[in-house]
Amino acid sequence: MPTLLLSLETSSPVCSVALHRVADGTLVGQSELRLEKSHSSHLSVLVNQLLENTLHTLQDVAAVAVSDGPGSYTGLRIGAAAAKGLCYALDIPLLAVSTLQSLAHQVATYTAQPEQYLYCPMLDARRMEVYTALYRHDGAEVLAPTPLVLDETALAEHLAHHSLLFFGSGATKFYPLVANNARAGFLPGIEPSAIAVGALGVAAYQRQEFQNVAYYEPFYLKEVYTTTPKNKAGL
Structure with missing residues (x-):
């Protein structure tokens, strides 16, 4: 079997x-x-x-x-x-x-007193944008996966009330913007x-949460745009 x-x-x-x-x-x-x-x-x-x-x-x-x-x-x-x-x-x-949820689970599993934090995985989406979400230590979703443009006000409401751990390929772009905030922690090397x-x-x-194999597509979060090379477009 x-x-x-x-x-x-x-x-x-x-x-x-x-x-x-x-x-x-x-x-x-x-x-x-x-x-x-x-x-x-x-x-x-x-x-x-x-x-x-x-x-x-x-x-x-x-x-x-x-x-x-x-x-x-x-x-x-x-x-x-x-x-x-x-x-x-x-x-x-x-x-x-x-x-994003698996990244958060990965960090929460090895965090001392994990209930003290919200977990914020960030995946690089080029320029100053990331794909991100917020989770509690038990995997409960606080902020649904979303594309987020990073600036000094990003996630400010959550940082005002919670300690957040940031990690993933996009987190390094956010560090300079909130480095002085004591509630913001950064973990390097999380992949x-x-x-x-x-x-x-x-x-x-x-829980038998199975996908339909025939119709399953990944969750890209943002529509993928493609362009046609000029020599293929007859230009």
Whole structure:
């Protein structure tokens, strides 16, 4: 009987995969690769190597959890395509886990007295914009995922009443704007991980919060705009 949840995290430059036991959430193994634009060529290799190293096969996988976004458009597309392909081939459920919520879970899990803070993951969205949200230590959503232009007034209402921890690829842009605020804490080096995706994915699996494999699309948060090169447009 399949007993494992396979998790894929491709929303950032880090390509990460993990295996958890669906019965109790125990981490079985994890692997990641930190190479720019490596997801399309290395994701399946990481999955196969992880299964081999943990003495398992794809037939042991009961479901696949994928980082749902926001994040890199290309990375999310690659992760979603891989997850859907596995679910189709193995006839197993698909789970989608918020990238921002998994980042917050990742930090809250290792924070002393976690109930004292609100958790604010920030993903770089270019210029002075980030994708962000606010969560309590138990995962409860305080501010829904949103694109946010950073200035001195950003999140001021929340900072007036709570201590906030900021982390993720976009947090460094916010630091100079609120560095003197004692309620604002910054944690460097926090990146999306399949371990956190898997931990939340196990909980979603037990609640049977499955996606429609045929129609699932990642949560991009903002519409993706593309342009046609001039030589292709006849200009």
